[in-house]
Amino acid sequence: MTARAFVFKDFKFDPVSNSLKLNYALDDYEFTETFIFDAKLNIDTSSQSIISAFKVLHLIAGVSYLKIYPFAKIQYSDYELTNTQADFYHKLYQNGLAEFAYRNNLDLTESLVFPSCSANQHSEPDSGATRIKAINKEATSIKPLVLIGGGKDSLVSVEAIKANTDKACLFALNPAKPILDCIEKSSLSSLIVKRQLDPLLFELNEKGALNGHVPITAIVSSVAYICAISGGFTDVITSNESSANEATVVNNGQEINHQYSKSLEFESDFSNFIQQQTQTQINYFSLLRQFTEMQIVREFVKTDEYDSVFTSCNRAFRIFREKSKQRWCLECPKCHFVHLMFAVSGARFERLEAIFSGNPLTQEDNLESYRQLVGLTETKPWECVGEVLESATAIYALSLKPESANFILVVKLMPEILKRFSISELESAYNQMSDLRSQHNIPQQYLGYFND
Numbered sequence: 001m002t003a004r005a006f007v008f009k010d011f012k013f014d015p016v017s018n019s020l021k022l023n024y025a026l027d028d029y030e031f032t033e034t035f036i037f038d039a040k041l042n043i044d045t046s047s048q049s050i051i052s053a054f055k056v057l058h059l060i061a062g063v064s065y066l067k068i069y070p071f072a073k074i075q076y077s078d079y080e081l082t083n084t085q086a087d088f089y090h091k092l093y094q095n096g097l098a099e100f101a102y103r104n105n106l107d108l109t110e111s112l113v114f115p116s117c118s119a120n121q122h123s124e125p126d127s128g129a130t131r132i133k134a135i136n137k138e139a140t141s142i143k144p145l146v147l148i149g150g151g152k153d154s155l156v157s158v159e160a161i162k163a164n165t166d167k168a169c170l171f172a173l174n175p176a177k178p179i180l181d182c183i184e185k186s187s188l189s190s191l192i193v194k195r196q197l198d199p200l201l202f203e204l205n206e207k208g209a210l211n212g213h214v215p216i217t218a219i220v221s222s223v224a225y226i227c228a229i230s231g232g233f234t235d236v237i238t239s240n241e242s243s244a245n246e247a248t249v250v251n252n253g254q255e256i257n258h259q260y261s262k263s264l265e266f267e268s269d270f271s272n273f274i275q276q277q278t279q280t281q282i283n284y285f286s287l288l289r290q291f292t293e294m295q296i297v298r299e300f301v302k303t304d305e306y307d308s309v310f311t312s313c314n315r316a317f318r319i320f321r322e323k324s325k326q327r328w329c330l331e332c333p334k335c336h337f338v339h340l341m342f343a344v345s346g347a348r349f350e351r352l353e354a355i356f357s358g359n360p361l362t363q364e365d366n367l368e369s370y371r372q373l374v375g376l377t378e379t380k381p382w383e384c385v386g387e388v389l390e391s392a393t394a395i396y397a398l399s400l401k402p403e404s405a406n407f408i409l410v411v412k413l414m415p416e417i418l419k420r421f422s423i424s425e426l427e428s429a430y431n432q433m434s435d436l437r438s439q440h441n442i443p444q445q446y447l448g449y450f451n452d
């Protein structure tokens with residue numbers, strides 16, 4: 001391909017269908033991505049906050065198309081960007097496409113440059129001091145919009161928030177069946193947004209276009225923020241655990257994190273940026289940032305309400321390729337990791353069998369996948385899995401329990417794990433998994449939701 005320019009063209013909102021079309025071009029290829037907002041939402045396009053939030057989404061969602069030729073020169077038909085704006089998008093694209101670059105063996109260090117016009121610095125929305133109070137934010141009047149992804153994490157947040165306020169509403173983008181089933185079980189109201197990627201992208205993929213991971217949580221969060229402005233919400237709440245901060249691999253000193261847009265670094269950048277751009281004061285934070293995955297699952301198992309509907313298996317959430325038939329495929333690293341966390345959660349193995357319909361720790365074929373999880377290979381799996389030490393100490397804990405000590409993978413992995421970590425390291429890691437991590441952006445009024 002000889003593409004030279006990637007153009008962020010324009011966006012158009014149609015109030016009749018409540019839909020937003022984002023337009024892009026890569027040389028002669030034209031792309032349109034469509035978002036159809038919940039009919040319940042009244043989106044006021046006379047509000048500058050909404051137009052600014054549309055622009056943020058336009059610039060972030062372009063990542064799916066720019067990745068086809070990431071060396072293209074970036075241009076805009078309708079905008080000029082300030083230095084601050086250009087820097088934000090450059091950093092997000094560099095980090096959010098770092099896995100894509102690494103796995104495709106591309107050097108993008110000189111690419112993904114968002115041109116800026118320093119002459120327009122004076123018109124940049126600035127400092128929090130003048131921000132519009134979009135909503136009344138007294139501690140007693142919180143109205144949270146909670147992202148729900150159909151997995152264990154968001155359900156832990158949902159239950160904690162339900163116990164503390166009756167004002168919460170759920171948000172889901174393109175919800176597959178497990179998400180819809182979880183929403184129904186929660187009995188909370190919800191806002192649904194449908195997303196249609198341009199079919200030309202799939203066509204080009206089939207022909208062998210460059211492909212790979214994109215910072216999807218950045219896209220989901222930008223859509224949620226638009227809904228939050230329109231619906232008068234005080235907070236946009238994600239459920240990203242502390243382990244999302246750990247790099248998947250470090251390459252020549254550069255951290256490459258599959259979960260970059262779930263990290264605290266992105267959360268802080270995005271929260272500041274979107275508030276500044278839209279001149280609103282809606283909080284954007286993860287309620288679970290202080291927790292490890294192990295701790296999240298210990299919270300999850302306190303109720304069995306969602307056992308028959310939730311799944312963390314990403315194969316259930318494909319949009320183009322066929323979705324997995326089972327809720328848990330039990331073949332992918334995410335299924336293996338989540339099952340491992342349940343295995344050390346204190347839940348009975350009968351309950352695990354009912355949730356997962358199988359025990360991947362008894363299948364020798366899965367050995368290589370678990371070796372990756374516990375840090376015996378060069379990279380962690382390119383998936384949303386916990387810290388290496390978290391998995392290693394979980395296997396160690398299973399080796400001490402009579403009901404799991406004989407699982408074939410526990411037996412096979414333990415000697416290798418003990419070559420890499422000492423028993424005291426594993427024991428102290430296990431104890432530390434219950435400690436709250438100190439770095440988070442949780443507002444005061446939400447702290448203490450898990451004190452019981």
Ligand SMILES: CC(=O)N[C@H]1[C@@H](OP(=O)(O)OP(=O)(O)OC[C@H]2O[C@@H](n3ccc(=O)[nH]c3=O)[C@H](O)[C@@H]2O)O[C@H](CO)[C@@H](O)[C@@H]1O[C@H](C)C(=O)N[C@@H](C)C(=O)N[C@@H](CCC(=O)O)C(=O)O
Nearest residue numbers: 064212213214216217259260261314317318319320321384
């Ligand atoms: C469901 C899934 O894991 N998809 C990843 C997979 O895509 P695949 O080709 O197997 O199938 P589809 O999901 O149907 O996608 C078809 C193609 O569409 C393009 N695309 C999709 C979504 C998007 O936002 N932009 C796109 O350009 C892409 O070309 C697809 O091939 O492999 C892809 C390539 O590695 C991944 O990009 C797909 O990941 C989705 C974006 C996705 O939703 N993934 C989440 C389940 C996910 O990975 N979440 C992370 C969060 C990390 C973060 O930083 O946000 C996690 O759980 O760790």
Ligand SMILES: Nc1ncnc2c1ncn2[C@@H]1O[C@H](COP(=O)(O)OP(=O)(O)OP(=O)(O)O)[C@@H](O)[C@H]1O
Nearest residue numbers: 147148149150151152153154171172173238239312
């Ligand atoms: N389709 C979606 N719509 C709205 N929010 C989503 C969607 N998919 C994921 N999220 C949110 O993005 C964040 C990261 O997703 P992730 O898949 O890690 O979480 P999860 O589905 O809650 O749990 P699990 O790790 O068990 O899959 C979470 O806050 C989740 O709620």
